Amino acid sequence: MPDGSPSAPPLRVALLGPVRAWEADGREIALPTRRARALLGILLLARGRPVGRPRLAALLWERSGEAEARASLRQAVLGLSRALGDLVRRDGESLRADPALCETDVLELLAGEGSIPGTVPGSSAMAPLMDGLEGIGEAFDEWLATEREALRVALKGRQAASLAALEADPDRREEALEAARGLLALDPAEEEGWRALMRLLAAAGNRAGALAEYERCKAALRRVVEAEPAAETQALARGLRAPARPALLPPPPPVPAERRLRVGVMPLRQAGAGAAPQLALAYAQEAALELARYRHFDVLETPALEDVDLRAPGTLTAFALDYAVRVAVREEWGGLRLQVSLVDLSGPPRAVWSGRAEIDLRAGGVDAEVVGRLVARLEPVILHAEGTRPVPRRPGEASEIVIRAMPLLFSMEGGSFHRAGKMLADAVTREPENAMAAAWAAQWHVFQIGQGWAPDPGAALEEAERLAVLAMSLDPESAEAAAIYGHVASFLHKDFDSAIHYLDRSLELNPHQASSWALSAATQAYSGHPEEALRRMERYRALAPFHPHDRILGHVFTTAYTLGGDFAKALAFGQRAVRAAPGFVNGYKPVLSALGHLGMQQEAKPLLAALLRIEPEFNVRGFAETYPFRRPEDREAYELGLILAGAPRG
Structure with missing residues (x-):
């Protein structure tokens, strides 16, 4: 680095989504307890200002006595100091975070640096502030809700100003369209964003598209605020429906109503x-x-x-x-x-x-x-x-496309799987506000990464995250959308705390959704709780003994038995499951690990050969680095079994 150039801060902390921290070289830092992560967020959002210890104790340990709360606060500060060095400074009865030692994503956004997630093509939708920390206590939940709303309002104001400047420049119409969509990503009920979309599309000659946005505006307002569009928005739509040259511009075709x-x-x-x-x-x-x-x-x-x-x-x-x-x-x-x-x-x-x-x-x-x-x-x-209906009831409707794509998705056969991806992308395009289309498109990307079929795994991960968050925002009451987001968090991000939060929320929304029990069981297995995983799988099986997706979901039994050390049962379940879904690459691996531990190298050979035909680059080292193990001992035991079965080490 040349002399005089500023050095990068030694730490970077993300507060959007789960609270996470990294060294300057990109290595992630393991943060301690939930309350310690909450404490870090509070101090960083104070932007270097001191926060009194009594205030912090009241926010984070409101149900404890004063002495107990202060002792807990001291332990949390000690844990952060061990993990993050001198970031948290003590000043008598106050604590503060030194902004010179840390880059923070939220503070950068509020300072106008970088694009707001979800407002530019290909970016992830903006995750909630300090996601997964809800429920610490009423006082903290109230503080968190206030901070989230303040952040949304601040970013919304910034995005609205950007939109106004871009719309005024005829040469920047595409940027203005993206800015309008970004504003709506922050607030689907912001009518100025909808009106800007309508004006920009009409100016480009796409009158039908502008009217389609008006229909989406009406649907969003009814869903979010239970209101009809304002008089100004309705007047704009009426003007679009009455073109100045009716002889040259026929009226746009009616927007078909989606029906489930x-x-x-x-x-x-x-x-x-x-x-x-x-x-x-x-x-x-x-x-x-x-x-x-x-x-x-x-x-x-x-x-x-x-x-x-x-x-x-x-x-x-x-x-x-x-x-x-x-x-x-x-x-x-x-x-x-x-x-x-x-x-x-x-x-x-x-x-x-x-x-x-x-x-x-x-x-x-x-x-x-x-x-x-x-x-x-x-x-x-x-x-x-x-x-599996030979002739669809209503071809071309997004909800029907999603349902018809699901058997192809779970087939784990290359051609059918990729056809499902195209169908789900088509469903999302046809109806951007269809939560199930977004949720299942996210699940497709998860499977694509897991199968090793993603040309760009990083981009696929971002798209899975974007679609899963979008699905939850479109339908907060959807148990299926919450479960899929939880699976994205655990399988792709290895963020087990957030995953468990959203999967448990899914089961609260619908305690009888069988697939949610199976996905939550998978996360319990990854997290080092195989007994709980098996309990949840038994609940899944009791609710849906003949689930059409069991050929994939049933593999969680094998994973849980393998991680729990019951290799004989893992083998019994796993051999049946592999025969039912021979194209599912992650179905072979727990069976091979179990065979290795059982000393059955000869029996492992045909399964290993089948796996390597599907995933020629498979090796134990690469698998162990990417698979979502929470506990090192689980990773080591799994690796040992694969090596004993004869899998290439890498």
């Missing part, structure tokens, strides 16, 4: 003599509420369908149903049984699945767990039926 599969829940109240007349209706209403947690279809409310006869002329036209769920309560063998059946209405009504469970009237009211377990069986049946 529609499922009606129908109570059969007279199904069993002696049954309480309202019992079937109560269970049907509970089934409709449970079914609404699954985001691939719309659920028609039960009262509208009471006593509907599926065979009556005009029924399907009137309700536009794709499937019906019939709920009956029957008296059998001296007790009551709940029966749920699924009817496909694509042609003449045809029952495609049914299940039943005993009702325990001693519990009082509706047994929600019984209903949840039965409804959990419905989603995989519908997804499989729609994904």
Whole structure:
């Protein structure tokens, strides 16, 4: 470095997303506890100003006594000092972070340096500030919410000013379009961003595109703030619909309304003599509420369908149903049984699945767990039926494209897998606000990286992150989107704390979503908790004994048994799983490790040869460096098994 040139600070800290820190040479620093990471964030956001110890103790240890809170604060400061050196300075009753010793992503953005994530092509969507630290306490959660909102408002103001300057320059229209989209990434309800998009597209001659943005604006406002567009926005849309030269410019084609599969829940109240007349209706209403947690279809409310006869002329036209769920309560063998059946209405009504469970009237009211377990069986049946239907119901609609791409995605066969990627990209393009399209496109990138098929793994990782965050922002109530984001965090980022947070949130949103249990089990296995992973996999299997994606999800059993040291069970599960999905590269590796530990080198040879045909560059060293092991001892045991099985060391 030439004399006089400034030296780079010795540390870099990211506060967007999980709190992480790196040395100047790029090596990541292991930070201590959650509260220590929260303390670091508080001090950095103070921008060098001192923060009183009583204030910090009250924010982070509000439920502890004063002496205990101060002792905990001292321990947190000691942990940060061991990890980060002199970054945290003590000043009597105050603490501060020395800004000269650290670069911080948030402070750089607030200073106007660099582009806001999610506002330029190819960048990741901006992750939440200090993600994964929610729940430390009410005082800290309130502080964090305030800081997040202040950051959003500040960046939104910066982006709005940039947009105004760019829109005023006719030669910078493309940059202005990106700035408008960036503003909407920060606030989907910011109408000036929508109006700018409409004006810019209309000025470029794309009147139909401008009107499409107006429709998206309406949908976003209804979703986010439950309001209609302002008078100024509506007037702009009216002007676009009335071109100045109607003879030369025909009106734009109407924007097609996206419609998901529609499922009606129908109570059969007279199904069993002696049954309480309202019992079937109560269970049907509970089934409709449970079914609404699954985001691939719309659920028609039960009262509208009471006593509907599926065979009556005009029924399907009137309700536009794709499937019906019939709920009956029957008296059998001296007790009551709940029966749920699924009817496909694509042609003449045809029952495609049914299940039943005993009702325990001693519990009082509706047994929600019984209903949840039965409804959990419905989603995989519908997804499989729609994904493999020879002729799609509504070709070209984003939701249908996603469902039809899923079997190809889980095939793990090169041609089918890449076709699924193109379909999911098409679905995201057709409907940018479809959360399921974004979530499953993110999952496709995760599998692409795991299979070693990504031409640029770094770019694929960024795109997976962007799409997963987008899916959660589009539908915060989607258990599936939260689970996929959690899987991205653990498998790609090795950020196990954030992964567990989002996967647990997924299970809170829908405790009967079988795939979420499987993905959460995988993260538990990576994190060094194989027993908990197996418990969650048993729950997954109980909810969906015949899940259409089990040929991939079921591999988590093998991984958990291998990491738990039960190599005989790992082998029993793994050999079946490899036969079911021979193209899934990560399915071979726990089986090979188990074979190595069992001293079965001869039996390992054909599996190793099959793996090397699919992944010719595979070696133990490269695998161990990239696979998400949280505990060094798990990595070492896994590596040893692979080496004993004869895998190339690298």
